Amino acid sequence: MNTVWALTGIVIKELYRRKDFYVLFVLTALITLAAGSVEFFKDPNIVRYVKDLCMLLIWVSALLITIATAARQIPAERESRTIFPLLAKPVTRGQVILGKFFGCWLASGTALAVFYLFFAVITGSREQHWPVLDYLQAYLLQWIMLGIVTAMTLLGSIVFAAPSSTVTILFIVVAGILFLGRHLNTVALHNPEPLRGIIYTVYFIIPHVELFDVRERVVNDWGLVNWLDCGLAALYAAAYTALFLLLTWLAFRRKSLN
Amino acid sequence: MDAILQTEDLCVEYRTRGLKAEFKPALQELNLSVHAGEVFGFLGPNGAGKTTTINVLLGFIPPTRGTAYLFGIDVRQPIARQRIGYLPEMTYYYKFLTVEELLRFYAKIFKLPSADAERRIDYLLKLVELEPARKRLIKTYSKGMQQRVGIAQALINNPDLLVLDEPTSGLDPLGRMKVREIIQRLKNDGKTVFFSSHELGEVETVCDRVAIINQGELKTLGRVDELVARHGANLEKVFLDIVGYQSQPAL
Numbered sequence: 001m002n003t004v005w006a007l008t009g010i011v012i013k014e015l016y017r018r019k020d021f022y023v024l025f026v027l028t029a030l031i032t033l034a035a036g037s038v039e040f041f042k043d044p045n046i047v048r049y050v051k052d053l054c055m056l057l058i059w060v061s062a063l064l065i066t067i068a069t070a071a072r073q074i075p076a077e078r079e080s081r082t083i084f085p086l087l088a089k090p091v092t093r094g095q096v097i098l099g100k101f102f103g104c105w106l107a108s109g110t111a112l113a114v115f116y117l118f119f120a121v122i123t124g125s126r127e128q129h130w131p132v133l134d135y136l137q138a139y140l141l142q143w144i145m146l147g148i149v150t151a152m153t154l155l156g157s158i159v160f161a162a163p164s165s166t167v168t169i170l171f172i173v174v175a176g177i178l179f180l181g182r183h184l185n186t187v188a189l190h191n192p193e194p195l196r197g198i199i200y201t202v203y204f205i206i207p208h209v210e211l212f213d214v215r216e217r218v219v220n221d222w223g224l225v226n227w228l229d230c231g232l233a234a235l236y237a238a239a240y241t242a243l244f245l246l247l248t249w250l251a252f253r254r255k256s257l258n
Numbered sequence: 259m260d261a262i263l264q265t266e267d268l269c270v271e272y273r274t275r276g277l278k279a280e281f282k283p284a285l286q287e288l289n290l291s292v293h294a295g296e297v298f299g300f301l302g303p304n305g306a307g308k309t310t311t312i313n314v315l316l317g318f319i320p321p322t323r324g325t326a327y328l329f330g331i332d333v334r335q336p337i338a339r340q341r342i343g344y345l346p347e348m349t350y351y352y353k354f355l356t357v358e359e360l361l362r363f364y365a366k367i368f369k370l371p372s373a374d375a376e377r378r379i380d381y382l383l384k385l386v387e388l389e390p391a392r393k394r395l396i397k398t399y400s401k402g403m404q405q406r407v408g409i410a411q412a413l414i415n416n417p418d419l420l421v422l423d424e425p426t427s428g429l430d431p432l433g434r435m436k437v438r439e440i441i442q443r444l445k446n447d448g449k450t451v452f453f454s455s456h457e458l459g460e461v462e463t464v465c466d467r468v469a470i471i472n473q474g475e476l477k478t479l480g481r482v483d484e485l486v487a488r489h490g491a492n493l494e495k496v497f498l499d500i501v502g503y504q505s506q507p508a509l
Contacts (some may be wrong), residue, residue: 002367002369003366003367005366006363006366006367009363010352010363012354013354013355013359014352014354017354018354051455061362080350080353081346081348082350082351082352083350084316084318084346084350085342085344085346085350085351085364085408085411086367087316087317087318088317088339088342088344088346089339089344089364089367089368089415090319090336090338090340090367090368091367092336093335110321138319205345205417254320255320256318256319256320257313257319
């Protein structure tokens with residue numbers, strides 16, 4: 001585990017020393033600040049709408065940071081050939097994958113925490129209302145979901161040729177699941193066989209990342225989700241994350257590096 | 259004598275790209291054994307299979323057939339690399355780190371206790387003369403300095419076997435001298451060194467034994483002094499004879 005944590009530290013160090021990471025971060029912070037500060041005619045519906053937009057922005061930014069970071073990890077190691085002195089040491093490819101995973105997941109979690117903190121401070125100071133537990137739950141669920149996305153992206157980075165294609169494909173896939181995932185079973189019902197079977201299979205295979213989206217509850221102040229349900233969702237995410245990491249390892253373990 | 263590095267009928271084949279994919283041999287039944295305390299030169303023209311051999315030894319590519327062992331452990335097991343140091347031909351290090359951070363990272367991988375790691379880092383930075391630049395990012399280093407980072411990282415675990423892939427390639431005479439001094443020092447300390455090189459004069463000076471390969475096949479293996487005596491010429495001439503070089507008639 002020592003090796004995995006050492007690799008995790010390197011991923012995080014690289015992220016905070018790269019300037020491009022901060023661009024999206026500052027941009028999101030500025031837009032959240034601007035949108036959160038505006039009170040449109042003190043109309044609660046408009047305020048809720050703006051809050052919803054801010055939350056959407058946090059989701060999109062967190063996804064972009066996670067996918068863009070994870071997609072370049074292993075290809076960059078191969079391209080810059082830093083993988084050679086690394087694997088010449090007693091390091092397994094499985095440890096490399098785990099180190100990269102934890103590094104990206106922790107980094108995206110840190111960025112997400114800052115986004116939520118920012119959002120909570122802005123909205124809280126305007127509304128004099130501090131639903132801290134709601135924000136904490138929304139943050140934790142989203143961070144757990146980012147674990148699945150990180151693992152999926154690492155797999156994509158081994159399978160696809162270039163990091164740019166991994167980023168594009170993964171962003172489309174994750175956005176597709178977020179927006180359409182919950183409706184696939186309804187769509188299947190309205191289709192004849194064999195299409196119905198295919199759509200059902202897709203519905204049951206894909207990781208339902210939309211389960212972790214509690215934006216509506218936060219924006220409308222509907223209260224907390226049962227923590228037991230959150231625990232089950234975390235187990236669901238852990239199973240998918242483990243599956244994707246296993247597939248990444250299977251694809252990477254015998255890959256020639258030259 | 260115990261073999262520290264051993265290959266048995268090692269074969270590597272590459273699949274060519276294109277519609278008519280073929281298997282092209284890069285290494286053919288290579289049998290080598292390197293013993294404790296010796297400096298072993300691995301020679302061959304470009305494309306002979308030197309780097310492929312090193313890539314198999316370090317687990318970067320799997321052999322098609324045959325086996326290779328480091329300290330009696332199959333190279334496919336990462337623990338086989340616990341007691342080795344590797345210096346690649348070019349400088350491939352995390353350039354967003356300082357040399358101190360890089361060495362600390364590798365020390366963690368070798369599970370060196372923190373105090374020992376710090377002592378070792380201080381010693382190595384003095385050895386490769388990077389002490390004044392220890393807090394600077396590697397990306398700001400010159401090529402020679404980056405090569406010295408390579409030497410320091412290869413020695414972080416005080417390895418019993420050092421694998422050097424053309425260590426002096428692209429270095430100025432001072433850099434070459436430094437590498438040669440380090441190899442000599444390791445030899446005096448009883449370490450084993452396995453290195454590939456094109457610098458035949460250098461090999462003749464520091465190596466105990468050499469192997470010459472060409473087109474993936476082992477052509478000769480023996481003590482440098484014996485090879486030189488047998489051919490009645492220096493190592494360069496021996497090398498050229500073995501790889502079948504014929505000089506062109508004068509224009």
